[in-house]
Amino acid sequence: xxxxxxxxxxxxxxxxxxxxxxxxxxxxxxxxxxxxxxxxxxxxxxxxxxxxxxxxxxxxxxxxxxxxxxxxxxxxxxxxxxxxxxxxxxxxxxxxxxxxxxxxxxxxxxxxxxxxxxxxxxxxxxxxxxxxxxxxxxxxxxxxxxxxxxxxxxxxxxxxxxxxxxxxxxxxxxxxxxxxxxxxxxxxxxxxxxxxxxxxxxxxxxxxxxxxxxxxxxxxxxxxxxxxxxxxxxxxxxxxxxxxxxxxxxxxxxxxxxxxxxxxxxxxxxxxxxxxxxxxxxxxxxxxxxxxxxxxxxxxxxxxxxxxxxxxxxxxxxxxxxxxxxxxxxxxxxxxxxxxxxxxxxxxxxxxxxxxxxxxxxxxxxxxxxxxxxxxxxxxxxxxxxxxxx
Amino acid sequence: xxxxxxxxxxxxxxxxxxxxxxxxxxxxxxxxxxxxxxxxxxxxxxxxxxxxxxxxxxxxxxxxxxxxxxxxxxxxxxxxxxxxxxxxxxxxxxxxxxxxxxxxxxxxxxxxxxxxxxxxxxxxxxxxxxxxxxxxxxxxxxxxxxxxxxxxxxxxxxxxxxxxxxxxxxxxxxxxxxxxxxxxxxxxxxxxxxxxxxxxxxxxxxxxxxxxxxxxxxxxxxxxxxxxxxxxxxxxxxxxxxxxxxxxxxxxxxxxxxxxxxxxxxxxxxxxxxxxxxxxxxxxxxxxxxxxxxxxxxxxxxxxxxxxxxxxxxxxxxxxxxxxxxxxxxxxxxxxxxxxxxxxxxxxxxxxxxxxxxxxxxxxxxxxxxxxxxxxxxxxxxxxxxxxxx
Numbered sequence: 001x002x003x004x005x006x007x008x009x010x011x012x013x014x015x016x017x018x019x020x021x022x023x024x025x026x027x028x029x030x031x032x033x034x035x036x037x038x039x040x041x042x043x044x045x046x047x048x049x050x051x052x053x054x055x056x057x058x059x060x061x062x063x064x065x066x067x068x069x070x071x072x073x074x075x076x077x078x079x080x081x082x083x084x085x086x087x088x089x090x091x092x093x094x095x096x097x098x099x100x101x102x103x104x105x106x107x108x109x110x111x112x113x114x115x116x117x118x119x120x121x122x123x124x125x126x127x128x129x130x131x132x133x134x135x136x137x138x139x140x141x142x143x144x145x146x147x148x149x150x151x152x153x154x155x156x157x158x159x160x161x162x163x164x165x166x167x168x169x170x171x172x173x174x175x176x177x178x179x180x181x182x183x184x185x186x187x188x189x190x191x192x193x194x195x196x197x198x199x200x201x202x203x204x205x206x207x208x209x210x211x212x213x214x215x216x217x218x219x220x221x222x223x224x225x226x227x228x229x230x231x232x233x234x235x236x237x238x239x240x241x242x243x244x245x246x247x248x249x250x251x252x253x254x255x256x257x258x259x260x261x262x263x264x265x266x267x268x269x270x271x272x273x274x275x276x277x278x279x280x281x282x283x284x285x286x287x288x289x290x291x292x293x294x295x296x297x298x299x300x301x302x303x304x305x306x307x308x309x310x311x312x313x314x315x316x317x318x319x320x321x322x323x324x325x326x327x328x329x330x331x332x333x334x335x336x337x338x339x340x341x342x343x344x345x346x347x348x349x350x351x352x353x354x355x356x357x358x359x360x361x362x363x364x365x366x367x368x369x370x371x372x373x374x375x376x377x378x379x380x381x382x383x384x385x386x387x388x389x390x
Numbered sequence: 391x392x393x394x395x396x397x398x399x400x401x402x403x404x405x406x407x408x409x410x411x412x413x414x415x416x417x418x419x420x421x422x423x424x425x426x427x428x429x430x431x432x433x434x435x436x437x438x439x440x441x442x443x444x445x446x447x448x449x450x451x452x453x454x455x456x457x458x459x460x461x462x463x464x465x466x467x468x469x470x471x472x473x474x475x476x477x478x479x480x481x482x483x484x485x486x487x488x489x490x491x492x493x494x495x496x497x498x499x500x501x502x503x504x505x506x507x508x509x510x511x512x513x514x515x516x517x518x519x520x521x522x523x524x525x526x527x528x529x530x531x532x533x534x535x536x537x538x539x540x541x542x543x544x545x546x547x548x549x550x551x552x553x554x555x556x557x558x559x560x561x562x563x564x565x566x567x568x569x570x571x572x573x574x575x576x577x578x579x580x581x582x583x584x585x586x587x588x589x590x591x592x593x594x595x596x597x598x599x600x601x602x603x604x605x606x607x608x609x610x611x612x613x614x615x616x617x618x619x620x621x622x623x624x625x626x627x628x629x630x631x632x633x634x635x636x637x638x639x640x641x642x643x644x645x646x647x648x649x650x651x652x653x654x655x656x657x658x659x660x661x662x663x664x665x666x667x668x669x670x671x672x673x674x675x676x677x678x679x680x681x682x683x684x685x686x687x688x689x690x691x692x693x694x695x696x697x698x699x700x701x702x703x704x705x706x707x708x709x710x711x712x713x714x715x716x717x718x719x720x721x722x723x724x725x726x727x728x729x730x731x732x733x734x735x736x737x738x739x740x741x742x743x744x745x746x747x748x749x750x751x752x753x754x755x756x757x758x759x760x761x762x763x764x765x766x767x768x769x770x771x772x773x774x775x776x777x778x779x780x
Contacts, residue, residue, distance in 0.1 A: 068458030176554025236595025
């Protein structure tokens with residue numbers, strides 16, 4: 001039996017989404033920029049997807065720009081605003097996804113000033129610290145909607161309000177949030193928002209950047225006149241149509257999916273916390289329904305992952321984008337965890353197709369693997385005050 | 391009956407390619423960066439695609455970086471080299487695709503020096519002019535393999551040799567060429583090459599950049615550690631697998647496809663050139679097998695396109711990426727055509743599924759439409775020395 005508990009890394013593409021995509025590969029395969037019937041049919045399908053995508057976040061269709069995914073959206077949003085400004089100060093957090101962190105680091109190397117705000121022990125940045133970090137030359141605040149490792153939700157509405165009051169642009173990497181929790185760009189004063197289809201049962205290789213009407217952003221992809229001459233490149237019509245269909249499906253079924261995932265997440269969490277010296281990361285903060293990030297004392301989560309993999313259970317030690325780096329999670333470190341505890345942390349992210357039976361098997365396998373690893377661990381013995389010989 | 395003669399804009403996705411892609415959406419859907427079985431299965435599929443893609447252009451697997459398409463590959467190649475250099479001179483031509491032209495214009499606005507070389511009346515840049523344009527600070531030569539509007543092949547091997555002799559990096563936008571004519575990065579001394587899957591019966595939204603081993607290029611997409619930490623973003627596994635399968639298929643069937651397309655292109659060309667005051671653009675130069683770009687005297691090709699569209703025939707007035715701009719083709723203008731003649735030019739690009747019957751119907755419809763439009767054209771009457779009242 002294979003049990004996939006790594007939905008934060010990626011999801012499968014929903015059959016219904018794939019069905020909507022299929023004709024765009026074989027029949028309505030025209031270039032959406034072409035002036036003939038093949039082109040118009042493709043453009044019509046793109047327009048519908050634009051409406052679905054916009055509706056999913058409370059935006060207007062003309063505020064949606066299709067991209068190749070969350071990483072491109074983040075790069076474009078931040079570099080696009082920075083480039084037009086030429087110089088200035090950017091506020092972000094130390095727990096952003098690498099697509100934001102590395103882009104900010106890059107801009108720092110190009111002369112921009114960047115503040116990486118700390119988070120508290122629950123993984124949240126305080127809106128107050130955002131306000132205090134504002135300088136006269138602050139050009140952009142970029143703070144994620146929900147963290148990819150812990151699922152912790154940031155105080156986006158409060159931050160958006162502060163950004164608006166200070167007349168500073170506000171970008172949010174909402175790659176983990178869209179399709180999972182309600183996101184409304186107007187209620188939360190978001191000026192730019194990144195999303196990615198493959199995080200909510202859409203295809204990989206496609207995403208969108210929302211840019212509020214009236215906000216001017218520099219080009220990132222130069223070339224053809226696609227996307228109102230702001231983002232060049234032949235439109236990935238099957239991908240775009242898949243993004244639209246997946247966004248609508250996710251919003252339509254959000255309440256029931258969230259309830260289901262939270263129920264399973266709670267079941268998993270309660271059982272794992274019964275193990276000694278175990279903690280839930282992000283406890284005390286509002287979190288995405290399916291994320292469970294747990295620290296098991298005295299073990300290497302990479303070893304745990306390998307054990308579970310042999311049993312057919314797919315979990316993660318952090319972001320898939322930094323897999324294999326052997327560095328302890330910078331997100332958990334920023335929340336105050338020791339290097340050892342960060343190394344001993346596992347991310348399990350539940351999806352809508354998981355069920356109680358799968359979770360119960362996972363609990364059993366995880367417990368057995370943790371106990372086996374802890375039995376070998378001098379660090380765990382030490383912490384438990386045991387007499388195990390080191 | 392629908393007759394698609396716009397393969398240079400985009401192609402449908404081959405059924406065999408789609409079959410290979412399908413499991414990556416639904417079964418092997420893991421994130422290729424994940425360390426568990428789902429991730430490894432995806433990574434394995436990506437590795438096969440990397441081998442297929444590399445083999446198609448005579449490259450090594452470690453020289454292939456997957457991107458979101460030709461536009462990203464062009465942007466990355468040129469900006470990536472320019473950024474590391476910091477300043478300097480770039481040599482390109484005035485007939486490049488907008489993805490190269492606009493990127494070079496952008497770099498010009500950032501202080502780089504750019505030479506846009508002219509082409510002769512056949513649409514070719516001379517290798518000699520490339521050599522003469524070299525300056526002590528030249529950092530990059532970027533010249534397309536084949537032109538997207540005329541199909542004219544550039545003297546790539548000669549240019550590559552010159553670049554190598556002068557120790558200057560050579561990038562080629564081979565988006566129209568790969569899969570249609572033999573491309574070998576070693577025989578032609580290419581250092582960087584852009585390709586796009588949807589131009590050879592692969593999916594839209596995926597492409598590759600070839601970067602010769604030993605060539606260092608700046609990052610364009612910042613973020614995760616994918617693609618040896620040079621191009622961030624979750625791998626578009628279905629797209630990548632589709633690119634690989636399409637590349638292999640295209641190379642395996644290249645000879646027969648080219649023969650078939652050239653036969654149909656010749657049939658189309660001969661019939662259309664029988665019309666008065668008609669010329670084949672790029673005549674006298676080696677061209678891609680399926681491209682036919684013809685100037686009909688005294689008419690607006692946009693009107694012709696609309697006529698043909700009503701008959702179910704899909705053609706183009708130039709690049710799909712600049713469709714609707716109403717500007718006459720800059721490619722044809724650079725070849726010495728007048729504004730009127732550039733406006734009267736139609737691109738028909740033949741694909742492997744076209745047949746003689748379709749071409750004969752197209753010839754008949756195009757002739758009828760051209761004659762009807764010319765009958766209404768004062769310019770045509772003038773040119774024919776007729777007495778039609780203006």
